[in-house]
Amino acid sequence: MIRTLERRAYTGNLLFCKFTGNSGDSKPTTGIVTGSSFLEVDTGIEYLFDEVSGGWVAQNTGNGKTSVAGATVTLGSAVAYDGTEKTKSVSSVKIGASTLTVDTDYTIAGNTATEPGTYVMQIVGVGNYCGYKDVEWTLTKGSGGIVASPDTLSLEEDGDAGTSTITITGDGTAVSVSTSAADVATATIEDDTVTVTPVGAGSATITVTLAENEHYTGGTDTISVTVAAAENDGENDGE
Numbered sequence: 484m485i486r487t488l489e490r491r492a493y494t495g496n497l498l499f500c501k502f503t504g505n506s507g508d509s510k511p512t513t514g515i516v517t518g519s520s521f522l523e524v525d526t527g528i529e530y531l532f533d534e535v536s537g538g539w540v541a542q543n544t545g546n547g548k549t550s551v552a553g554a555t556v557t558l559g560s561a562v563a564y565d566g567t568e569k570t571k572s573v574s575s576v577k578i579g580a581s582t583l584t585v586d587t588d589y590t591i592a593g594n595t596a597t598e599p600g601t602y603v604m605q606i607v608g609v610g611n612y613c614g615y616k617d618v619e620w621t622l623t624k625g626s627g628g629i630v631a632s633p634d635t636l637s638l639e640e641d642g643d644a645g646t647s648t649i650t651i652t653g654d655g656t657a658v659s660v661s662t663s664a665a666d667v668a669t670a671t672i673e674d675d676t677v678t679v680t681p682v683g684a685g686s687a688t689i690t691v692t693l694a695e696n697e698h699y700t701g702g703t704d705t706i707s708v709t710v711a712a713a714e715n716d717g718e719n720d721g722e
């Protein structure tokens with residue numbers, strides 16, 4: 484990000500641009516003319532644009548501080564929502580072969596959050612280091628799930644319905660139920676109870692689905708249903 488842009492008259496009626504930025508800024512790629520310069524405020528290094536090489540050339544050694552803008556940042560383990568504030572850890576910050584020390588060489592800002600989403604933390608140089616580096620990190624949704632118990636039902640054609648109780652992980656409430664064979668068994672759900680009604684002999688799979696929401700992922704579970712043919716009562720319609 485360019486902090487300021489100043490144009491001034493240059494000897495020979497040429498114009499040059501003087502750009503000023505901190506060590507987290509990229510050197511300009513547009514608006515560059517003969518004699519363009521870029522002052523990196525944090526390091527105190529001034530660069531001039533070299534039209535022959537097409538690059539920026541340092542003109543001094545600056546204040547002796549090293550910018551963390553080009554550091555390699557390794558983040559810690561994943562963090563997931565559970566309703567409390569979470570902190571994304573930083574495993575290491577390296578510049579070349581050197582490993583920097585937190586609170587001595589750099590500080591961390593913006594690495595806490597409560598709601599799932601993508602955030603940006605900032606590694607800020609201190610002491611002998613300067614500048615900053617933005618690093619994206621993610622607070623993932625919590626792991627939601629649904630379990631039906633029992634997960635097998637044996638019913639009889641024209642017989643009583645069977646039930647299974649669901650248990651939900653997370654704060655989801657949007658639960659649906661479906662059947663793989665409506666001519667064998669149908670299913671409905673009310674509160675935490677799935678009611679399976681036999682229709683005809685055969686096998687069917689009842690699937691209960693917990694929808695994903697803003698805080699938790701969803702999940703599914705199945706109930707295996709077997710419906711036996713109704714027993715013949717042994718009576719004859721005629722002699």
